[in-house]
Amino acid sequence: MPFRSMKSLVIAVAVTIAALALATFALSQTSAPASIRCSACQFENTWTYKFCVNCGSSLAAAKQAKLEQLQQEQELARQAARRQFVEDSLAQARAAENLSAPESLRAERERQAAARPLALAPPETSASLIPSMAPVAPAKSDRPKPQRWYQTLLTTPAVLPRLFNVPTAEVLSSLDIYFNGGGAFGIEKERNFLGHAGLGLGDIAEVEFATQAVINSLQQGSSSVPTSAFKMLVLREQDRLPAIAASLRGTTSWHHFQGQDASVSFETRLTKLYLVATKHRGKVMAHVGLGLTDVRVRNPQGWRFREAGREMQRNLIAPFGGLTIQANPKAQVMLEVEGLPSYDFTAGEVHDGSAIKNIWAGVVGVRFYFTNWLAADTGVRYRSDFDGIADANIQANVNMLFPLGRLRSKQ
Incomplete structure (x- = not known):
């Protein structure tokens, strides 16, 4: 028994x-x-x-x-x-x-x-009554149990800090890492590759290393220069006030641009300071900003400065803006317009600061989220210096956001 x-x-x-x-x-x-x-x-x-x-x-x-x-x-x-x-x-x-x-x-x-x-x-x-059969587990504390790491990942599509090229007032969450790569494809005038890598700091700032597009007449198209940037949130969005952010972006050193003829070239560096505001209204998000770009040129080869000196300097002021419309939970329609520095130098001629000017570029397209952290941007890009719609090209970007700051160790 x-x-x-x-x-x-x-x-x-x-x-x-x-x-x-x-x-x-x-x-x-x-x-x-x-x-x-x-x-x-x-x-x-x-x-x-x-x-x-x-x-x-x-x-x-x-x-x-x-x-x-x-x-x-x-x-x-x-x-x-x-x-x-x-x-x-x-x-x-x-x-x-x-x-x-x-x-x-x-x-x-x-x-x-x-x-x-x-x-x-x-x-x-x-x-x-029978503790030897199945002991009852000790009482647990009322303190909430920490979330497991896989439960802290993105539950909705990531909010990215830029449209195609235009920045927004959004900043990355703390310790989140953002990668973006792509460019404009279709004609010889657009053969540059643009990329961005950013890191969020404390939900109020971010640092970024990227490439910026410039228009170079010597190469008969656009070029890109490496830059570094610091962006800080000045004001969070409130009921009637937009979110406002400020950023300073500059090249890391002087960069050498060469024309189709190797004997024609120059060196340049630039720094851009801008303010941008973002406001949500239902499914629409508007972005408006103003930038000041300090452009420097030196060491001209095959052409020369009108005024004697070691450098030529020009300040360019250009507004920029964009619009985002939430078409559905996985897709956004995006429109943007921005000003790009342009070097209108010609071999064998004399130039002054007026040869450095703004060229306007606009993109209309869609951002589609494959997952909450991976999205693709595709649209049509046109510049004010194009001769006609036949020069329009396709802009394509890939965006990845890794929410490292939202991972918590399993306790």
Whole structure:
């Protein structure tokens, strides 16, 4: 008899452990809800939206609070499931033990159970009557359990700090890393490759290493120069005020440009200071900015300065702007216009600062998100120095954002 009783207890404990493991695995995943309520206007939005379609407010804080609430509810559900499994297993073990006991012993136990006051054995303490069978887990702290690392990744498409080429007032989240690469393709006048790599600092600033396009008449097209930049958020977006950011971007050294004839060349460097404002309005996001570019030229070969000197300098002031329309949760329509420095030098002639001027470039296209961290930009690009629409070309970029700052170690 003791052997049969011990066997039934072992089976009950094994079933309990297996059931607990299955329940823990089934409840460990946090699925995103279908909708999220805006904390500003209480409007119900689709979960994948980043901004409220009614008032334009950011939904990031509301989503984070909703996910934390769901995790707490699931943790309570796991604890309730564990208690229920333990109670059911203990009841099965007691039933098996009673069946294996002699008839007289079962009758005596039933008589004692009927005589025992109900207050002495509340349902909550049933697990504590037989501690040797299945010990109850110690009480857990009320402190929220840290999120697992895979639950802290992007739950919505990443907000990127630029359109095709025009910057926005958005800055990268702290320690997030951003990569962008692409260019304009289609004709000989556009053969440059542009790339960006940025790192977010404390949710208020970012540093970036990139290439910037310039127009060089000696090469009969555009060229690119490496630059470094620091961008800082000056004002966060509020009800009636836009987000405002300031940035300083400059070349790392003097760069040598050569014409189709190797005997014609010059060296240049440039620094750009700009302010940009961003404002959301429903599904539309507008970006407007103003930039001041200090352009320097030296060491002309095959042509010369009008005024004697070692350098030629010109300050260029150019506004820029863009528009983003949220077509659906995975696609955005983007429009942008910007001014690019242009060097209009001709071999064998004399030039002054007026040969350095702005050329206007515009792009209309779409940004599509393959995943929340990987997006592709495709559009049509046209410049004010083109002869006609036959010179228009295709601009294509690939964007990747790695949210390293949002990863947390599993505690």
